[in-house]
Amino acid sequence: MSAVPCPRPVDAADGLEVYLVGGAVRDQLVGHVPNEWDYVVVGATADDLERRGFKQVGRDFPVFLHPRTKDEYALARTERKTAPGYRGFVVHADPSVTLEEDLRRRDLTINALARSAEGTLIDPFGGLADVQARVLRHCSPAFAEDPVRILRVARFAARFAPLGFRVADETLDLMRAMVAAGEVDALVPERVWQELSKALGETRPSRFFEVLRACGALARLLPELDRLWGVPQPEKWHPEIDTGVHAMLVLDMAAQLSPDPEVRFAALCHDLGKGTTPAAIWPSHHGHEERSVTLLEAVCDRLRVPNRHRALARITARYHGLVHTVEELRPATIFDLLERTDAFRRPERFRQMLTACEADFRGRTGYADRPYPQAAELGRLFAAALAVDVAALAVAAAEPRLIAQQIRQARITAIRRARLDRTTPEAAGHHQS
Structure with a gap:
């Protein structure tokens, strides 16, 4: 008796005209593994999908979750601009909207690609050629209707910088025109932070800010950062001289040292105060640390930056x-530094700060491969201070009011001893190993 092949299970999308679209198609073409699988359904209605078990998500767009895979399936749609900003759109979705009409509303040609169920690539706007040429180019004049696209282009520039992608000249010109028309001024802080925080996670986050600066958007969205360019620093310590260039080197070094977005944000903002140094005292920047904190607080308030990012x-x-x-x-100054950074209560955040400081040191022309022993040394001294038995000191204290002072003195002593121990031959040999 011959075996009967087991039929493929019926899928909720069977019988629909479905295309894989956007990032998944693009990522396959550039050699990346897609992390999202989005589909467009042509010739169907919301009722058609809901009868098949799809669940609509959100109120503004006809997007549905597949009942089994939870991938997103969107009805083919068009959008019409009705007001300034990124919220001023009317969405039109019905069975008459074609795949090409749906793809035309997308931001970049490399994102306006689709693949049929049979594997055929649909490319009405030259996205494949732009992938091969390593170009980020807007898909249609409709790009100018949504200011979020400026941020998205900058983010894609950061993501694909290692592959050699650049922004097309005509797209950069269009972005400049959008900035001049005031479109970026309509962006809400939460949306700016959402794109900025994603950009911090990219391989070369500096490109995000460089593209925004090139089109004029950085001056509108992050003037505290934008004003760093053109401000000199002492060439002896900063061969790159320009403070804006240094900020980008530090950010990219932080990206090499840590995947932590909080560390990367701290690296980005560490020198904001140099942008407000009086030109009369350039290239010195006395007191820039305090000014940096003031400007940082303004940025965090304006963009609704999470508290953990702000604190670090x-x-x-x-x-x-x-x-x-x-x-x-x-030793007493080191103890005060540990206290003021709240290292004893938040040791992990203190270590994050050391990583950001290492990025600052190595984010200079010619310094990328230099060692940064300061982080290890301060970590070692912190460990010595942390090892002090504060509970025993509290029990032994003659008066409660003396406890804090005795803990302080014991920790300063521990720091001093740890520093002296390093100078002994035995300790020196251990340190070299």
Whole structure:
């Protein structure tokens, strides 16, 4: 008796005209593994999908979740601009909307690609050629209707910078015109932060800010950062001289050292105060740490930056100079640094700060491969202070009011001893290993 082949299970999308679209198609073409699988359904209605078990998500767009895979299936749609900003759109979705009409509303040609169920590539706007040429080009004049697209182009530039992608000249010109027309001024803070925080997670996050600067959007969205370009620093310590260039080198170095977005944000904002240094004292930047904190707080308030990002960026901006000079600091000053950064209560955040400080040190022309022993040394001294048995000191204290002072003195002593121990031959040999 011959075996009967088992039929493929019926899928909720069977019988629909479905196309894989957008990022999944693009990522396959550039050699990346897609992390999202989005589909467009042509010739169907919301009722058609709901009868098949699809669940609509959101209120503004006809997007549905597949009942089994939870992938997104959107009805083919068009959009019409009705008001300034990114919310001023009327969405039209019905069975008459074609695949090409749906793809035309997308931002970039490399995102306006589709693949049929049989594997055929649908490319009405030259996206494949732009993938091959490594170009980010707007899909149609409708790009100018949505200011979020400026941020998205900058983010894609950061993501694909290692592959050699650049923004097309005509797209950059269109972005400049959008900025001049005031479109970016209509962006709500939460949307700006959403795109910025995604950009911090990209391989080369500096490109996000460089593209925004090239089209004029950075001056409108992050003037505290934009004004760093053109501000000089002492060439002895900063061969790159320009403070804006330094900020980008630091950010990319932070991206090499850590995947942590909080560390990357702290690296980005650590020197904001240099943008407000009086030109009369250039290239010196005395007091820039305090000014950096003030400007950082304004950025975080305006963009609704999460508290964890803000807290780490604040202590990095205020204390990175002290961390760099740890070898010159007295034990009491080191203890005060640990106290002011709240290291004893939040040791993990303190270590995040050390990583951001290392990015600052190595984010200079010619410094990328230099060692940064300050982080290890300060970490070692912190461990010594942390090892002090504060509970025993509290029990032994003659008076409660003396406990804090005795803990402080014991920890300063521990720091001093740890520093002395390093100078002994035995300790020196262990340190070299």
